[in-house]
Amino acid sequence: xxxxxxxxxxxxxxxxxxxxxxxxxxxxxxxxxxxxxxxxxxxxxxxxxxxxxxxxxxxxxxxxxxxxxxxxxxxxxxxxxxxxxxxxxxxxxxxxxxxxxxxxxxxxxxxxxxxxxxxxxxxxxxxxxxxxxxxxxxxxxxxxxxxxxxxxxxxxxx
Numbered sequence: 539x540x541x542x543x544x545x546x547x548x549x550x551x552x553x554x555x556x557x558x559x560x561x562x563x564x565x566x567x568x569x570x571x572x573x574x575x576x577x578x579x580x581x582x583x584x585x586x587x588x589x590x591x592x593x594x595x596x597x598x599x600x601x602x603x604x605x606x607x608x609x610x611x612x613x614x615x616x617x618x619x620x621x622x623x624x625x626x627x628x629x630x631x632x633x634x635x636x637x638x639x640x641x642x643x644x645x646x647x648x649x650x651x652x653x654x655x656x657x658x659x660x661x662x663x664x665x666x667x668x669x670x671x672x673x674x675x676x677x678x679x680x681x682x683x684x685x686x687x688x689x690x691x692x693x694x695x696x
Contacts, residue, residue, distance in 0.1 A: 546635040547626065548573065551645040562639050573635045576625045579608070582617035590639070592622070610640060610647035619644075 550558050550565075566575055579592045581599050594602070599618045603611055611620030621638055629636045638644075 545630050545633060547630075547648070548635060548637045549645050549648065550637065550639045551642055553642075558639055562637065565637060573637050574629045574632075575637045575639070576621055576629065578619055578638075578640065579622055580617055580619045582615075582619075594618075609651070610644035612641060612643050614641070621648075 548565075550562050552558050562575070565573065575590065577590050577592050579594050579599060579602070581594055581596050582591075584591070584593055596618065599620065602608065602622075603618075603620065607623055608620035609623050609626055611618060613619075619641075621640060621644065626636050626638075638648075640648075
């Protein structure tokens with residue numbers, strides 16, 4: 539079997555509560571042999587065990603950032619967040635695709651580097667667009683929403 543789109547960077551991005559976690563969980567559960575999630579680095583304190591972050595000191599983060607070690611980085615609530623460049627490169631060299639869960643600003647930074655093709659952004663924008671949500675309201679992805687995404691990520695036979 540061959541992954542339909544190998545060596546790609548897939549970005550799951552959106553505002554809090556839009557359903558990024560549900561989408562991410564479905565993709566990773568069903569396509570884990572073809573894609574790998576890159577853990578973001580952050581300077582914030584850990585909240586719970588098993589979070590998808592690599593925790594760094596402010597000094598280590600700033601040093602890595604100065605060395606060009608992040609594809610994108612942002613400051614949120616006084617803490618740094620960034621996507622480690624070496625991890626993305628490692629996964630792509632292994633022939634897998636990369637999945638990033640990042641905010642809109644990080645997405646724009648990566649897009650400006652021409653690392654992804656804007657015309658080929660995938661289905662997540664259409665699937666998750668819910669402009670009529672009230673503040674604090676969560677999106678519930680339907681089975682058909684998740685199936686649409688999984689079909690985009692699905693392996694195909696040679």
